[in-house]
Amino acid sequence: MEAPKFTFSTREFAETFTTVKGRPFSLARRPWWAYLYDLYYYDIIIMGGRQIEKSTFIRNKLLAQAIGLHNRSLIYGSATYRHVKRFYRDHWVPNLYGNPLLRKYTTASFCINNQNMTYLANRTSVDFVTLRGNGDSVRGIAGDRLFLDEIQDITYEAVGVARQCLSHAGEVDEKNGQLDDIGMIVAAGTPKTDDNILSQTYWNKSTAEEWVVKCQSCGKYNILGLANIHPEGIICANCYRTRKAVVKLNTLTGQWVARYKLSDTRPKRGFRIPQMLLAALFTPHRYQQKFYIEVRNADPLTLHNEILALPYGLAEKPLTMNDFSKGDYRIVPWDKLIPTYRAQRYLVGIDWGDGSKSYTVMVIGYPLNDGTLKIVYLKRFERGAELDKEYQLSEIIKIIKYLKPHAIGVDWGMGYAHQNPKLQRIFGRDRVFEIYNSGVQTALIKKDRKKNYFTINRDDMLSDTFQEIRDGNIIFPADSDSFIQDFLNIKVEYRTDKHGDREPYYTHDETHPDDSAHALNYLRVAGKIIGYL
DSSP: OOOOOOOOOHHHHHHHHOEETTEEOOOTTOHHHHHHHTOOOSEEEEEEOTTSSHHHHHHHHHHHHHHHSSSOEEEEEESOHHHHHHIIIIIIHHHHHHSHHHHGGGOSTTOEESSSEEEOTTSOEEEEEEOOTTOTTTTTOOOSEEEEESGGGSOHHHHHHHHHTTTTSOOBOTTTOOBOSOOEEEEEEOOOSTTSIIIIIIGGGBOOEEEEEEOTTTOOEEEOSGGGEETTEEBOHHHHHHHOOOOBOOGGGOEEEESSOOOSSOOBEEEEEOTHHHHTTSOHHHIIIIIIHHHHHOOHHHIIIIISOOOOSOOBOSOOGGGOEEOSOOOOOGGGSOOOBTTBOOEEEEEOOOSSSSOEEEEEEEEOTTSOEEEEEEEEEOSGGGGSHHHHHHHHHHHHHHHOOSEEEEEHHHHTTTHHHHHHHHHOTTTEEEEEEESSOSSSEEEETTTTEEEEEHHHHHHHHHHHHHTTOEEEOTTOHHHHHHHHTOEEEEEEOTTSOEEEEEEOOTTSOOHHHHHHHHHHHHHHHTTOO
């Protein structure tokens, strides 16, 4: 049976066809969401508190477009397998199959519906992907719309790769300013730290719009924050500050107001949704027992992130400059190094970059008799002709031919199509090891015999490398500070793993690369593969 065709707004669709815990969905008392449901813009970011219906918004936007658009490719991505699984199980399946009309979209013989992909009768597909590490799980998918859930837990690299999936999707018509029906990114999350990807890369490049509520007593407009929270409800901060009057605000009468205009430096539409918007709708008893007591007992991080939907400056750094051990030698040109001999077994690590926000970095070192790893050469291809991939490859080939290293670890992500196969043809698969960053495997290093590359647990392997640095087991040249800075750019954040435990992961600001850290990591993986480390 052919899928039915009909036209609707996202709000009309959501209120007609979807449910929440078996009950009909309604935006009647959610005017801040009602505006966003029908907002059509190519890059939207929601910075919200906990339990403010972010995933419901993502689900309804995604489902409405999956049903309403024909022959399109949509992508849903989140940071953990656990969250993707829960979204598919609790949000996607009950609504797609719970409505008889929507269910018709799944009945054609060619339809697919599983936790990895849904392919509907209108020939629109939805891929469900876990975005971890460098984003290899989404690489190669050509998409028209991208929906990112819990973006604060996704690494910069993974978000960048996911966004590239839309590189052939629709664009703004420069003649009349109209958008076509493809090429949209919708992202939502909780801000966490002030240098998190959501806070820094997205919110700081957005219009930063606030739901502003006018006080019916004093006429002042309130941008909701800590000063609006009172034991009796959400109140006007001005009335309480100036005359200690408790005047409750009606958040249903608010409106979105942008802090900044759209511009080349702020091309995204960003919206902050604090928990107080919903708390203002609670009964007095529920407000007192659930919301106000929670606010009063919250630590600063929870208060800012989960209630106020604001970032909080508490990012941890895995390394400091004092953790690095330096030798009394300097980086010398590669052709001044002595080629491999019995006591000097070179290992190489290469992290490929595109030359815009990340760069190709090559690290060379060898293990000493006491097990210490001595780094003797570091090279960042960062300007002029060096940014050309063919130039990089020819230089790297010359260096490898001269030094005759025993093992070379290379980044699979950006090198699998061209650079890595060429290196393997010249030097052999028994010396050139492609390394794929995985975020889900338990083993530190594992051989994928089917795909003929090695997979590593990205964060665990980086932790191992960082510990070796802290223990003084890796020696760097005296003049390697510019490369060490890549390590210092990395910070630790936390998410919940599939067991519900707090799990650390490493990320960095997109304008401060971490390429040297990964190049060293690949060198160490190669050394472990051949038993040198």
